[in-house]
Amino acid sequence: MAKRDYYEILGVSRNADDAELKKAFRTLARRNHPDKNPDDPTAEDRFKEIQEAYAVLSNPQQRQNYDMFGHDSPGGNPFGSGGFQGVNISMDDIFSGGFDSVFSQFFGGGGSSSSRRSFRGNDVLIRHSISMDMAMVGGETELEVKSLVACDECDGRAAATPDGVRTCDTCSGQGQVTQNRKIGPFIQQMVTDCPDCGGTGRKITDPCKACKGEGRERKKQTIKFTIPAGISDGIRLRMAERGEPIRGGGGRAGDLYIQVNILEHEWYERDGSDLLMAMPVGYSELILGTSVTLPHIDGKDITIDVPASSTPGDTLEVKGRGFPHRRGRGRGNVTVLLKLFVPEKLSKNVKKQIEDLRSEIGIAPDSMADMVRNEAKNRRRTR
Ligand SMILES: [Zn+2]
Ligand SMILES: [Zn+2]
Known part of the structure; x- marks a missing residue:
């Protein structure tokens, strides 16, 4: 269920x-x-x-x-x-x-008594970069890291044989001892790591030779984990007890955190669950309209319909093809900003055609002032 x-x-x-x-x-x-x-x-x-x-x-x-x-x-x-x-x-x-x-x-969180020692190794933080495609759809991934893991030979026990581990008598296995210290008229109770076992609560009588009684070794390991779909940049994924084991064995390993860094995309920028993109379009496409199909980061192609008589600076919206919303259902949008593509070099032939075009739909320099005036008037009216 x-x-x-x-x-x-x-x-x-x-x-x-x-x-x-x-x-x-x-x-x-x-x-x-x-x-x-x-x-x-x-x-x-x-x-x-x-x-x-x-x-x-x-x-x-x-x-x-x-x-x-x-x-x-x-x-x-x-x-x-x-x-x-x-x-x-x-x-x-x-x-x-x-x-x-x-x-x-x-x-x-809170309420727990501070005098009880938690036998826990250090947490480890690893930074890991993923593509924006991966951030969008999520999935299984892995990374390689050299870190401290339980010794293979003794299974993290630190002793060569199971009998070689004893509970520390000094602290009764608590790893900590309470000492009374006199400061003037006051007696201060201090809790410190047990000096006898170094805070592990354990005594090793026959240390493992491979790890010299440390119970751990530095080793290259492959960590497999899942990226949740729609993950944000900088999120830390926690893997319980995959961090460092305690020196001397016993207790439990710390946690492993993987901080996920999302790499920049060639043409998309992310804004929350929306994606932004600037698309260069030729002059003729702007006038006549066109349809552009591009590979999208969700794995399916995306088609952007540029309507006829578009102008540079117009934005088009493709609904529901952005990132999944953080809360609730649905996805954000893809916003496409139209930019005019101007080729650097023109062939003689193309130049000639554009000159012909200018006489057809171009604007003569002396009528430009009128157009600027009209444009300003229109803007005031629509405001
Ligand atoms: Zn060992
Ligand atoms: Zn002890």
């Missing part, structure tokens, strides 16, 4: 503010709480669905991510590999608003 849209679940608009979200959540949670629906086995699923939607949308970072990518967040499920598990919220919590502190603890 396809996952429902979070906004739809809560029955709010995409622009809903925090107060609206909270109100919608409260109403729905009250109505669908399993305690209130003891005879309805589907209530629990609905209650969980509402919770998940609220957990994501009430977190600014997660909401932005969701607006951008929907349920296919490039970093994987924001709740981890197991997905959303539901939380235990009582009817009291719902009435009192106490549920907010429950939700604020998701995604590692």
Whole structure:
């Protein structure tokens, strides 16, 4: 079954503010709480669905991510590999608003105690350039990078054998120790990395020879990832736990961020979901009209119809062939600015024909002042 849209679940608009979200959540949670629906086995699923939607949308970072990518967040499920598990919220919590502190603890934001060390390696940022075509249609891509990965020989354990890893006695595996320091009449408690294990919480008794007990090695690796269609320039895609492993093994690797840089296109410029382009057209095409077919970055040809009696500076709009809109459906437009193409060199023959043309439709220098005057008059009238 396809996952429902979070906004739809809560029955709010995409622009809903925090107060609206909270109100919608409260109403729905009250109505669908399993305690209130003891005879309805589907209530629990609905209650969980509402919770998940609220957990994501009430977190600014997660909401932005969701607006951008929907349920296919490039970093994987924001709740981890197991997905959303539901939380235990009582009817009291719902009435009192106490549920907010429950939700604020998701995604590692706020509320967590700072003394508990998170055994996590460094995050890594890689910049990656893609063509505008790729940004438009998205798809699978890959890049090669030399970075720290878990040691192949010991599987990132750092010890040659599984028995070679022991929990550090000094910090009981916490990686940190609390020290009391006396400053005048005060006793200050300080939390520092455990001096015995260097903060890993582990002691290696028989270090792996390949990585010298580091548990990691620098290696060339190929990273495959998906570019979402319509991606904006500078967006960072997150790949959970694909960053650096911790020195000494254990814990979990940091995250890998791929910052996507969109290369300039030969003739298109991007403006949000619209594309802009200047198209040189010859004088005869401007007068008689023409139809130009070009390869487009969405993979299909695009046809631009230049109507007869066009003038340089006119813009034409091809609807629905721009980038996908960031929110909601549909695509932007392609705006084509007409420019007059003037050839640098003319053959004698062409020159002769243009001279003939001048006597037909050209403007004599003495009538030009009149035309300038009329043009100005027309402009004033239409204003
Ligand atoms: Zn090793
Ligand atoms: Zn220790």
